[in-house]
Amino acid sequence: MKKIGLYLHFPFCVQKCRYCDFSSWTGKENLMNAYLSALAKELETDQNSKVKAEVSSIFMGGGTPTLFDGEALAKVLDISIKCFNVETDAEISIECNPGTADIEKLRKLYDSGFNRLSIGLQAWQDHLLDFLGRIHRSGQFEDTVNWAKKSGFLNISADVIYGIPGQTLDDWMETLEAAVSYDIKHLSAYSLKVEEGTVFYQWKKQGRFKEMDDDLERQMYHEGIKFLESRGFLQYEISNFAQPGYESRHNLNYWMNGQYIGCGSGAHSYYNNFRRANIASIEEYIKRIENRESVTAYQEAIDRETEIFETLMLGLRLKAGISKKAFADRFGFVLEERYSMEIERLRKQGLLAEDKDSIYPTAKGFDFQNKIALEFLK
Numbered sequence: 001m002k003k004i005g006l007y008l009h010f011p012f013c014v015q016k017c018r019y020c021d022f023s024s025w026t027g028k029e030n031l032m033n034a035y036l037s038a039l040a041k042e043l044e045t046d047q048n049s050k051v052k053a054e055v056s057s058i059f060m061g062g063g064t065p066t067l068f069d070g071e072a073l074a075k076v077l078d079i080s081i082k083c084f085n086v087e088t089d090a091e092i093s094i095e096c097n098p099g100t101a102d103i104e105k106l107r108k109l110y111d112s113g114f115n116r117l118s119i120g121l122q123a124w125q126d127h128l129l130d131f132l133g134r135i136h137r138s139g140q141f142e143d144t145v146n147w148a149k150k151s152g153f154l155n156i157s158a159d160v161i162y163g164i165p166g167q168t169l170d171d172w173m174e175t176l177e178a179a180v181s182y183d184i185k186h187l188s189a190y191s192l193k194v195e196e197g198t199v200f201y202q203w204k205k206q207g208r209f210k211e212m213d214d215d216l217e218r219q220m221y222h223e224g225i226k227f228l229e230s231r232g233f234l235q236y237e238i239s240n241f242a243q244p245g246y247e248s249r250h251n252l253n254y255w256m257n258g259q260y261i262g263c264g265s266g267a268h269s270y271y272n273n274f275r276r277a278n279i280a281s282i283e284e285y286i287k288r289i290e291n292r293e294s295v296t297a298y299q300e301a302i303d304r305e306t307e308i309f310e311t312l313m314l315g316l317r318l319k320a321g322i323s324k325k326a327f328a329d330r331f332g333f334v335l336e337e338r339y340s341m342e343i344e345r346l347r348k349q350g351l352l353a354e355d356k357d358s359i360y361p362t363a364k365g366f367d368f369q370n371k372i373a374l375e376f377l378k
C-alpha cells in the first residue's frame with residue numbers, strides 16, 4: 001500500500017512575527033473552538049475515508065498548534081487515527097512555540113501519541129527575537145526543551161534563522177551552540193527571506209530594512225554546516241540537519257515528491273496527481289464546513305512532465321539526491337539516459353555528482369539550486 005503524510009493546520013498565533021507569510025492570524029481566539037469542530041468534520045469526510053494509503057507521518061503545524069490545550073490536540077490526533085490508516089510506528093510531530101506549552105501540556109501530548117516536537121527557537125539573543133517579532137525569550141526555549149524531555153520526548157527539533165539584519169557571525173554560532181547543547185536530535189536552519197505581505201516587506205519598501213550582505217549570509221551558512229557536522233548533525237537537506245536516524249520522515253516525503261493530505265484552513269494536499277489548497281480564511285473555512293460546502297480554494301492536475309520536473313527539483317535538495325532505481329520504478333525510464341546532457345553540464349560546473357546508485361547535489365550545488373532548476377527546465 002502506498003505511504004502518505006497527513007498535515008493538519010492550526011492558523012492561530014499570539015502575535016504575527018515580522019518575517020512570517022504563513023497562513024496564520026492573531027486576535028481570532030474566539031474562533032478556536034469552532035475551528036476545532038470544523039477540522040474534525042473535515043477529517044471525517046467521505047473523501048478521507050476513501051483514501052487507500054497508509055499514513056506514515058502526521059504533522060500538526062501552523063500557526064501555533066500549542067495555543068490549543070493538550071486535551072483538544074489529543075482529540076484531533078485521535079480523530080485522525082480513526083479516519084486514516086495510520087502506521088503503528090508513524091512519526092507524529094507537533095510544532096510548539098516557547099511560551100505556549102507548559103509541562104502538563106507537553107506530558108499530555110506525549111501520552112496521547114505525539115512522538116516528535118518541533119520548537120521555534122529562531123535566535124538565542126533576545127534583541128534578535130524582539131527584532132523578528134517573536135513572543136518568547138531564549139530562557140523559555142530552555143524550559144520547553146527540559147519539560148519536553150521530562151515528558152518523554154526524545155525526538156526534538158529546533159528551528160533557527162540566520163541572515164537577520166544586525167546578527168553577527170558570533171550571534172549565529174552562539175545560537176547553534178545553545179540549540180545543540182540541549183541534546184536535540186534535529187535542526188532546521190533557514191536564511192531570512194523578506195516575503196510579500198510581511199512587516200519586513202513594508203519596512204523594505206520604506207527603506208527601513210537593510211538586508212544582510214550576501215557574503216556574510218553565505219559565511220553563516222557554511223560555518224553553520226561545519227559546526228553542526230562537528231557535533232554529529234548530518235546535513236540531509238539544504239536547510240536540515242539531523243543526528244543519524246532522526247531525519248524528519250514527514251519532510252522527507254515532501255522532498256521525495258511523495259503524496260500528502262492537508263486538512264485545515266490554508267492546508268495543501270498532493271494526492272492522486274492533484275494539488276489542492278484549502279481556503280485560507282478561518283471564518284470562510286468554518287462557514288463552508290458548517291454548510292457542507294467544499295473548502296477547496298484551488299486545485300490543479302499535475303501532469304507527468306510536471307511530476308518529473310518537481311521530483312527532480314525536490315530530490316536535488318537532498319544530500320542523498322535521487323535514487324536512480326526509485327526514479328526508474330516511478331517513471332519507467334532511466335534518469336541518467338534521458339537527462340544525460342543536463343547532468344553532464346551540471347557535473348562539469350561542479351553542481352551535481354553521480355555514483356552507481358544516485359545523482360546528488362555537491363556542496364556548490366546546494367548554493368546554486370536555481371542553476372540546477374534552469375538546466376532541467378530547458
Ligand code: SF4
Pocket residue numbers: 012013014015016017020021022024062063064097120
Ligand atoms: S509563530 Fe510561526 S506561524 Fe506564528 S506568526 Fe510567528 S512565524 Fe508565523
